[in-house]
Amino acid sequence: MLGSRRHFPALTAEPDLVYLDAASGTPCPEPVIAQLTAELRGPAANPGRGGHPWARDALRRVEEARAAVAAFLGATFPDEVAFTRGATGAMAFLADRWGPAALEKGGDILYCPGDHLSTVRPWLRLAERMRPQGVRAVPYRRDRLGRIDADDFARAASDRTAVVVVTDVHNLHGTRTDLDALAIPPAATVCLDCSQSAGRLPLRLADSRAEVAVVSGHKMFGPPGTGTVYVRRGQHHRIAVDRAAGRSGPARHVSPLTDAAEEGSLDGAGAAALASAAAFVDGIGLDALGDHLAGLAARFTDGAARIGGVTLLGPPVDPRQPHSGIVAFALDGQAGADVAFALERRRVYVRAGDHCLDGPRDDAVRASFHLYNDENDVDRLLQGLSAAAERT
Ligand SMILES: Cc1ncc(COP(=O)(O)O)c(C=O)c1O
Missing domain, CATH: 3.90.1150.10 (Aspartate Aminotransferase, domain 1)
Known part of the structure; x- marks a missing residue:
């Protein structure tokens, strides 16, 4: 194949x-086209919005898709994965809804100015917003071939480092990051952009130094505008859940992550098709x-x-x-x-x-x-x- x-x-x-x-x-x-078509041809009720059999069935299919995608990414629990509209949306979600609690005591966000704007910008905006609380964005460099400069990273890291934003595979240079080669302070939380590694290289998020991560579905054979955000259970307490928003889909409570990231109506068909993309890649x-x-x-x-x-x-x-x-x-x-x-x-x-x-x-x-x-x-x-x- x-x-x-x-x-x-x-x-x-x-x-x-x-x-x-x-x-x-x-x-x-x-297989992805077939899955998407089947989802659209079948009983297309809104997952979790209603107690009737169609809505319950749609909800069950979303949860099956979640479990499949979580297993593909090497997450320990399905509820550590939520569906998004791509990696850009997933990263913005992390900066907006997880970042403020991760940085509530102040501290540095380490980022690479040479990385994708979708990876970098949400954190720069957050640093700007939280400057009064003592939050700073601190850059580290890549060399001209796209390798993270480990010495420069070590210079940027300190006991002030709270969040380290890292790209797993660079979107231009194609270089893969070896997290073990970076002097990441033990108390810092790593946020990993897996947009270019998911579906290309094995990912075992449960074993990774990264506790939060983003994935782009349409770069791993999923339908356009799909993706996921990963937040390990140990980080769920830092997610800002809007309880009022949750009331619009009460049957859909899975975890604080899904409550916050999947507000509103969910693209259940896209989620199921993304799961079949994961199965397709696994089959290869x-x-x-x-x-x-x-x-x-x-x-x-x-x-x-x-x-x-x-x-x-x-x-x-x-x-x-x-x-x-x-x-x-x-x-x-x-x-x-x-x-x-x-x-x-x-x-x-x-x-x-x-x-x-x-x-x-x-x-x-x-x-x-x-x-x-x-x-x-x-x-x-x-x-x-x-x-x-x-x-x-
Ligand atoms: C490293 C990286 N991060 C984020 C993105 C944005 O991904 P999406 O298209 O899923 O929003 C891309 C897309 O090219 C990317 O390469």
Whole structure:
């Protein structure tokens, strides 16, 4: 199944297209489409809003989906996971509804200014709001290849550190963070952005140093606008629950996390389809997937290094180590948007532009491989890049 498009109708419909933008959004495979369709065709009552059989059944399906997604992420308890509209919404939720209690005595929020704006901005806003209570946002750096500078992190960390915001896999450089290599103060709580690792690399949140985390569903084959927020039970007391909001769905109480994060009507169909995306990835196996992505990334970096004028914007890829499948590069003297357009004309879709970062280099281009890509896709990218390089 690895390297095959056959489960992806959007890709089989355009056999000559090379889609290399999974890090923005993955196409949905057949089982996810089938699940979503079944949910919409069936008794589509509002989960928990009513005691009749349709509403009860809808609620049961949401809880089954929660248990499945929690198991996929390696959470200990299903009630540590709530459904959101994506990682952006999940991170904003954490900063708004968990952050204030985590920082009530003041303290520092450690963050990386080179990370995705959705990861960083909610915490900067919170630090600004809580400045009178002694809260500060303290930056730590990445190097030019996207690796967190452990020395700079150690300089930023102190006994004032209350919250450490970390990205598991960087959305441009594709680098994975080794939390054990960072001098994280023992009393600090780690908030992990797993947007680019979930569905690509094995996650065991229960064993992780991170106690709160966010996941993007549409980057792991779920329907657009799905995601989850993870808060370990030991952190539930810090969640601000609006009791009045809870009254609109009394049958839906699962945990303080779900009460607060799932206020209002829930996208039950999206939750069920996200669970089937998790089952789809599990069926393939994350170990095999990480190896497949490492092979593709290594083939690309080996080939790109032989093209004059290409600069790789990530560390060397070891094909024997699981990899995110996200690679970034720049072409001497060419804007990223021009390179992406040249590739687009050859039916190779990559990402250029601001990469949702604060001031990235404007020549940066990202290619993100996933399970449906194969070596031929890598070679099409390399051919396009060679042709673009010849123009300079
Ligand atoms: C690291 C990271 N965090 C957060 C997000 C936002 O994710 P979502 O699209 O689910 O809101 C992205 C999306 O690209 C990302 O790469």
